[in-house]
Amino acid sequence: MRERPAARHGLISEVAREAGVSVSTVSKVLHGRPDVGASTRARVEALLAEHGSASPAGSPPRTILAVFRDLAGPYTLEVARGIVNGAADQHAHVTIGMTNRQSISRWLDECNALGALGMILVISMLAELDQQRIVEQHLPVVLVDPLSEPTIEIPSVGVTNWNGGRTAVQHLLTLGHRRIGILAGRPHSVAGAARLHGYRAALGEAGIPVDPALVKPSDFDFDEAVEAATQLLALPEPPTAVFAASDVQALGALEAARRSGRSVPDDLSVVSFDDTAVAVMASPPLTAVRQPFEDVGRVAARTLVQLADGIAPAVPRMELATRLVVRESTGAPGPRST
Amino acid sequence: MRERPAARHGLISEVAREAGVSVSTVSKVLHGRPDVGASTRARVEALLAEHGSASPAGSPPRTILAVFRDLAGPYTLEVARGIVNGAADQHAHVTIGMTNRQSISRWLDECNALGALGMILVISMLAELDQQRIVEQHLPVVLVDPLSEPTIEIPSVGVTNWNGGRTAVQHLLTLGHRRIGILAGRPHSVAGAARLHGYRAALGEAGIPVDPALVKPSDFDFDEAVEAATQLLALPEPPTAVFAASDVQALGALEAARRSGRSVPDDLSVVSFDDTAVAVMASPPLTAVRQPFEDVGRVAARTLVQLADGIAPAVPRMELATRLVVRESTGAPGPRST
Numbered sequence: 035m036r037e038r039p040a041a042r043h044g045l046i047s048e049v050a051r052e053a054g055v056s057v058s059t060v061s062k063v064l065h066g067r068p069d070v071g072a073s074t075r076a077r078v079e080a081l082l083a084e085h086g087s088a089s090p091a092g093s094p095p096r097t098i099l100a101v102f103r104d105l106a107g108p109y110t111l112e113v114a115r116g117i118v119n120g121a122a123d124q125h126a127h128v129t130i131g132m133t134n135r136q137s138i139s140r141w142l143d144e145c146n147a148l149g150a151l152g153m154i155l156v157i158s159m160l161a162e163l164d165q166q167r168i169v170e171q172h173l174p175v176v177l178v179d180p181l182s183e184p185t186i187e188i189p190s191v192g193v194t195n196w197n198g199g200r201t202a203v204q205h206l207l208t209l210g211h212r213r214i215g216i217l218a219g220r221p222h223s224v225a226g227a228a229r230l231h232g233y234r235a236a237l238g239e240a241g242i243p244v245d246p247a248l249v250k251p252s253d254f255d256f257d258e259a260v261e262a263a264t265q266l267l268a269l270p271e272p273p274t275a276v277f278a279a280s281d282v283q284a285l286g287a288l289e290a291a292r293r294s295g296r297s298v299p300d301d302l303s304v305v306s307f308d309d310t311a312v313a314v315m316a317s318p319p320l321t322a323v324r325q326p327f328e329d330v331g332r333v334a335a336r337t338l339v340q341l342a343d344g345i346a347p348a349v350p351r352m353e354l355a356t357r358l359v360v361r362e363s364t365g366a367p368g369p370r371s372t
Numbered sequence: 373m374r375e376r377p378a379a380r381h382g383l384i385s386e387v388a389r390e391a392g393v394s395v396s397t398v399s400k401v402l403h404g405r406p407d408v409g410a411s412t413r414a415r416v417e418a419l420l421a422e423h424g425s426a427s428p429a430g431s432p433p434r435t436i437l438a439v440f441r442d443l444a445g446p447y448t449l450e451v452a453r454g455i456v457n458g459a460a461d462q463h464a465h466v467t468i469g470m471t472n473r474q475s476i477s478r479w480l481d482e483c484n485a486l487g488a489l490g491m492i493l494v495i496s497m498l499a500e501l502d503q504q505r506i507v508e509q510h511l512p513v514v515l516v517d518p519l520s521e522p523t524i525e526i527p528s529v530g531v532t533n534w535n536g537g538r539t540a541v542q543h544l545l546t547l548g549h550r551r552i553g554i555l556a557g558r559p560h561s562v563a564g565a566a567r568l569h570g571y572r573a574a575l576g577e578a579g580i581p582v583d584p585a586l587v588k589p590s591d592f593d594f595d596e597a598v599e600a601a602t603q604l605l606a607l608p609e610p611p612t613a614v615f616a617a618s619d620v621q622a623l624g625a626l627e628a629a630r631r632s633g634r635s636v637p638d639d640l641s642v643v644s645f646d647d648t649a650v651a652v653m654a655s656p657p658l659t660a661v662r663q664p665f666e667d668v669g670r671v672a673a674r675t676l677v678q679l680a681d682g683i684a685p686a687v688p689r690m691e692l693a694t695r696l697v698v699r700e701s702t703g704a705p706g707p708r709s710t
Binding site for chain 1: 384385395396433435442443444446448449452453456457460465466467468469470473474477480481482484485486505508509594620623624626627629630649650652653654655656657
């Protein structure tokens with residue numbers, strides 16, 4: 035799919051050369067300006083069409099509107115990259131919106147005004163009214179929901195959160211850990227709840243009862259995670275390992291370990307969930323359950339373009355597989371804990 | 373500028389209610405469909421105009437094309453957020469492109485095809501031919517260049533790299549450090565060179581000669597930085613502090629310290645440059661020179677919209693001020709180094 039930049043210095047220059055006119059004339063034709071002779075215009079338009087360009091002004095290329103909450107958080111960039119790449123595979127462009135600038139319902143209006151194919155929503159909550167409106171207006175919409183409950187009528191793309199949580203804890207069990215804490219998401223987050231249930235499942239399968247003292251719900255927030263992990267480490271019987279439900283929380287656990295004078299993984303193992311770019315640059319680099327964020331974005335873009343072309347997805351809810359990436363933040367329980 | 377989502381359920385719904393028609397009818401008017409009665413259409417169009425909407429289909433809202441290399445790296449998201457916010461302030465949308473998908477010159481074509489106002493280029497290099505073409509075609513373009521040499525004819529937005537580097541090293545000198553290493557950028561990076569010269573200037577002002585053994589050029593890359601910092605720490609007379617020219621390199625320095633059994637800041641101080649979201653989540657949180665990435669994006673968007681309206685910037689090159697944010701990775705030289 036990649037072009038060698040040196041191989042081709044722009045369609046407009048090429049067409050200008052082939053038509054024997056200036057670059058500025060080709061640009062005028064593209065913009066529909068009147069000051070170009072009829073025969074020149076016809077010659078340039080024919081060459082543009084031959085090169086598969088670049089429709090004349092007034093009929094914009096296909097565009098997807100991708101709306102995020104606020105373009106923050108380490109996974110946002112990776113999802114955005116996937117959407118832009120997935121859209122490019124379908125010869126579509128991506129326009130970016132944020133819901134902290136205007137409400138979803140205004141973006142639904144804007145989607146019409148922009149002449150966009152439809153919308154990809156990367157947000158944690160979608161109000162009932164907005165869901166109704168999407169269904170009523172037959173607007174092509176795909177939800178990317180690391181956090182929220184999938185809506186039946188609207189196609190959505192997520193990951194296998196339960197499996198991922200179970201895999202993370204199984205990894206710690208295999209290393210010999212028995213007292214394992216969790217920095218979970220908030221209870222209202224479906225994705226967070228699924229990861230917590232994966233934790234419970236893995237412990238249950240190993241015959242280890244869940245100790246409520248080891249379960250700490252918090253937002254996917256660094257400071258809250260430092261506080262929650264500090265509380266876990268201050269328990270009379272602290273955990274030898276922690277499963278953090280996001281990279282941000284795992285970084286909080288590393289910082290809590292440092293503040294309490296513990297070394298990771300010698301005194302505390304930490305396994306993360308996300309595996310964004312920050313995981314590999316942590317100190318130590320994090321063992322993490324990888325969410326295929328870029329694939330999620332690609333699948334969302336492909337699904338949206340198909341929806342716009344009248345092709346419904348085979349299933350309304352797509353869950354992409356997670357996988358464990360082992361790095362240096364996990365090891366066998368250390369001497370302190372034996 | 374923010375709307376409370378609950379306060380307003382969408383322009384289309386509002387107009388539908390006020391016009392006494394269905395949401396679907398308003399949508400048809402917006403799309404220019406024929407199956408709406410003339411008086412209904414007139415009523416709906418008047419209400420849409422009154423609400424300052426949402427031009428009818430066929431005349432798309434103003435759009436900026438923002439082209440990145442690859443939507444990777446911790447600062448990209450913050451620059452993108454600034455561009456989207458800055459564009460929204462000017463009632464413009466942002467379409468995202470990547471140069472690893474197609475060359476700059478194809479994006480210049482695409483900018484015409486999209487009917488975009490112009491382009492913001494967030495890339496490290498701009499070929500001579502592309503620069504010429506931008507100037508020849510009078511295409512509104514603004515460069516955001518954390519890395520590359522500003523081009524005289526094309527407006528650009530960057531930060532005060534030299535000042536920032538000098539401030540970082542002055543901070544370490546004030547804490548009592550005298551043997552200070554630098555994880556610098558590559559020599560071809562103008563921004564990196566400016567930060568290195570800031571380092572030299574601060575040392576020079578303090579009467580400390582630059583020891584070439586303490587200067588390690590590397591890419592803004594984690595693994596390279598780990599290696600370079602490891603070499604610094606293995607010197608017969610290792611530094612007591614390191615100035616890293618980017619957050620990614622500072623994280624590499626933290627990891628090199630951990631691997632060599634050093635505690636930060638007790639055994640080694642680390643000051644970073646960037647202060648992206650990863651700096652505050654590092655362990656320990658990084659003292660860093662803050663680049664105002666979001667402001668850079670905002671200024672670039674505002675400048676581009678003004679250019680498209682025929683208003684040249686007051687100066688072609690804008691440099692926004694950096695500032696030092698002190699956190700926990702810097703302190704006085706520890707007992708090991710005395």
